[in-house]
Amino acid sequence: MFDKERFIENCRAALKERDAHAAIKELVEKAVSDPRDLLNAIGEPTRAGVDKWYQAGDLTIVNLCWGPRMVFKPHDHRMWAVIGIYGGREENTFFRRDGEGLKRHGTKVMEPKDTTPLGASIIHAVTNPLDRITGAIHVYGGDFFNAPRSEWNPKTFREQPYDIADTMRAFESSNARLVGGKG
Numbered sequence: 001m002f003d004k005e006r007f008i009e010n011c012r013a014a015l016k017e018r019d020a021h022a023a024i025k026e027l028v029e030k031a032v033s034d035p036r037d038l039l040n041a042i043g044e045p046t047r048a049g050v051d052k053w054y055q056a057g058d059l060t061i062v063n064l065c066w067g068p069r070m071v072f073k074p075h076d077h078r079m080w081a082v083i084g085i086y087g088g089r090e091e092n093t094f095f096r097r098d099g100e101g102l103k104r105h106g107t108k109v110m111e112p113k114d115t116t117p118l119g120a121s122i123i124h125a126v127t128n129p130l131d132r133i134t135g136a137i138h139v140y141g142g143d144f145f146n147a148p149r150s151e152w153n154p155k156t157f158r159e160q161p162y163d164i165a166d167t168m169r170a171f172e173s174s175n176a177r178l179v180g181g182k183g
Helices: 004-014 020-032 035-042 164-180
Strands: 049-056 059-066 071-076 081-087 090-098 101-110 115-118 123-127 134-140 150-152 159-161
Touching: 004 020, 004 049, 004 059, 020 035, 020 081, 020 115, 020 134, 035 081, 049 164
Parallel strands: none
Antiparallel strands: 049 059, 059 134, 071 123, 071 150, 081 115, 081 134, 090 101, 090 123, 150 159
């Protein structure tokens, strides 16, 4: 049975491995390998948002829930990450820097039980194409909430500093659609 506190402890211990990123990927793979077990332990998501499980200078663990039809602009993390899906679908569009903007570089669709590692230089945009919440465990190799990052305007692909307030508004808007029955 999934145990959130044990998962956090195991992730902390994995940071001491020679390849911490790969060790964390294995832990996330195991966590999302039985979505029903994970949901029994953490509960079915009812709102879009970021549920912070752990935050330190070298590691951040969150339960991230994308709202129905939520589209999130291109952004970077500037640290490695591992994403594991336990419910719904997450569509990632990857980008590369191109002059003063971005150029699309590929896509990856993730469904329950899928796990993917992201390198520190990855730039991606995320879409939940479903009419229900998508849930995922995200583990970052650093302090996700305090690291300087960038985001790109989704129309012009112009780079700008990451705006956490705008991110929170996107989740709030998605939750308003859920409450209003439009989601």
